[in-house]
Amino acid sequence: MISLSDYLILSSIIFCIGLVGIFINRKNIITLLMCVELILAAVNTNFIAFSHFLGNEAGQIFVFFILTVAAAEVAIGLAILTLMFRNRGSIDIDITSSLKG
């Protein structure tokens, strides 16, 4: 049978893949947003695995709300991205250093 630790290790691997994606994609904000989605999927898998093995549905409710917040985040993030592309003509991260001082 599959144990709880199998699910936890799998989701930690997915979390780290998302983290490496954020590290190496220093030029493209869209891929950065997709890596955040991957990390959220790993976290949600953790919640559901614990919910299944502990017999408590609260974890699934929490995943429901995380999905809601993530959908709102993506909508606003892509709107900001579109605005940035319209104003600067590019979505490079390197040129968005206006707040650096």
Next chain:
Amino acid sequence: MTSAQILFYTFSFFLVASSLIMIFAKNAAKAVLFLVLAFFSVAGLWILLEAEFLAITLILVYVGAVMVLFLFVIKMLNIDKSTLRAKFAGYLPLGLIVAAIIVAEMTMVLGHEQFGLNIYPAPEKASADYSNITILALQLYTDYVYPFELAAVLLLIAIIAAIALVHRPEQNRKKQDISEQVSVRAKDRLRIVSIAKNNKEVNND
């Protein structure tokens, strides 16, 4: 190997492989498509964990709406491919080191000694008349009804914010201004000129 194990390892393989292809993809549209495959694998894992409603929600909401939104934005913005991967090699070793350390630490902490089947035994299989969506709805509309309404308000705010951010007022559009039309006077638009006999123009106010 039981069928559950075969399914678990199949979904895990496709999840890890498509995630890796996604983060190393040069083309952003290709990355989105492999993220879709990763989400399908995650949904399969969630069905193995008897969370059917959330698995279907993941496919409908994430693959059906959010990923399509990503594809729309990628196709709308003309991204220069050559500039995207300029600093690829510079940060890769650092990222790999951090990821390897995290995976090693997590594997030590989350191993079979702490979270194995002898500590957390596998729960019994749900009966045939078990309904995941009924259980979730009972909790969501009683204990969690206040967070549920807050989530609805959050989505409304997200809609308003997204529209307010990208909406551009249109220029050069021919449109009616009703108040201007109603408040117009005849003397604003009409000038009566009487032509005298000696050809001298007289303003007839």
